[in-house]
Amino acid sequence: MLANFAAYLVFTVLGLAKGSHLGDAANFFVYDTIKIFLLLTTIIFCVAVIRSYFPPEKTKRFLSHGKEYVGNILAALLGIVTPFCSCSAVPLFIGFVESGVPLGVTFSFLVSSPMVNEIALIMLWGLFGWKIALIYIGCGVMIAIISGIVIGKLRLERFVQDYVYKIKMGETAATEQTFRERLSNARNYTVPLLKKIWPYVIAGVGIGAFIHGYAPEGFLLKYAGPQNPFAVPLAVLVGVPLYSNAAGVIPITQALMEKGMATGTVLAFMMAVTALSLPEAIILKNVLKLRLLLTFFGIVAVAITLTGYLFNAIL
Amino acid sequence: MKIEVLGTGCSRCKQLHENVMQAVIAADVEADVSKVEDITEIMRYGVMSTPALVIDGVVKTVGKVPSVEELKKLIA
Structure with a gap:
């Protein structure tokens, strides 16, 4: 239905020719933009309601009893549902460490929480289908578990900034909410978030649409296809410092994949962009000494x- | 009344501070509104997700930006 509407708008109302570069690009742009905004609005709202049942204060209490391994698995899974924004990374990290959550377990959470988030899932589901979205979640959780275990084994506790261990945390004041409050909070969360990310979505879909309409078929096959062994590390190197939310990157990667970039390379690129970024590094520098920060990013x-x-x- | 907005300086923290200022004017109450950006201070309140709102030393909201209307109820 949505596809028909987009085609009607572009080819009939605007009168662009089917099969022309401009017509294809415009059709792609209209269809993807409408689809993504519909998905974003409903799912961000629903996820915000679900997440209100998993405040970080609760997650922390849960994980502070945890041991290694089981703790890493739990932390990676809780990272999916616990709300996270990079500006809360510091209080979150200190809160975890202070209440006795092992360092490796804390890192499992810090990897999974930003990487496996609802916006990435919506965009992946909408543009690549549910299979890729599930693969992305599965890999994200695995990477979080393994990275956390490795960091735990390396015994890097002394590379946390010293003041972190001296902070005395007050009694946690998690406030209980009624269902009505949860709904109203979810709305207060969804509207500003949409306002913030819509330019990224439009820009991302716009660039994606341009590539879709104008780039020749398979032009990336030679450089970023499965035959080039350097494509994956290169994609990760480019993706790590990049800071963009999933909303901007995923439409571009979809178009790149269509033009011959290998699936694994695309996945690696998206993960690098969402999991690690320069602003995140700067924020985490407040609680981590350089060596631990670099180890974390490296792993x-x-x-x-x-x-x-x-x-x-395998694909 | 002493109102504190806890946050390390992200956009949502600024939004909360702005909403609080509006609510204070709208509710017409005497209030001393301040921003708390020092992490040690924030942790003392047991807050793990910012922004948070503290009124007279009691944590009222955590990790969200209530609307001006909701804030008016909290400070009235």
Whole structure:
């Protein structure tokens, strides 16, 4: 229905020719934009309601009893549902460490929470289908578990900034909410978030549409296809410092994949963009000494690269 | 009344501060509104997700930006 509407708007109302570069690009743009905004609005709202049942204060209490391994698995899974924004990373990290959550378990959470988020899932589901979205969640959770276990084994506690251990945390004041309050909070969360990300979505879909309409078929096959062994690490290296939310990147990667970029390379690129970023590094520098920060980024980047190779090999 | 907005300076923290200012004017109450950006201070309140709102030393909301209307009820 949506596809018919987009085609009607572009080819009949605007009178663009079917099969022309401009017509194809415009059709792609209209269809994807409408679809993504419908998905974003409903799903962000629903996820915000669900998440209100998993405040970080609760997650912390849950994980502070945890041991390694089981704790890493729980932390990676809770990372999916616990709300996270990079500006809360510091209080969250201190809160975890202070209440006795092991360092490796804390990192499992810190990897999974930003990487496996609802916006990434909506965009993947809408543009790539549910299979890729599920693969993305599965890999994200695995990478979070493994990176956390490795960091835990390396015994890097002394590379946390010293003041973190000195902070005395007050009694947590998690407030209980009624269902009505949850709905109203979800609305207060969804509207500003949409206002913030819509330019990224439009820009991302716009660039994607341009590539879709104008780039020749398979032009990336030579450079970023499964035959090039350097494509995956290169994609990760480009993706790590990039800061964009999933809303902007995923429409572009969809178009790149269509033009011959291998699936594993695309996945690795998306993960690198969402999991690691320069602003996040700057924020985490407040609680981590440089060596731990670099180790953290290094381990996650390697894990993402390996995931990329794995999917290029099996898909 | 002493109102504190806890947050490390992200956009949502600024939004909460703005909403609080509007609510204070709209509710016409005497209030001393301040921003708390020091992490040690924030942790002292047991807050793990910012922005948070503290009124007279009691944490009222955590990790969200209530609307001006909702804030008016909290400070009235």
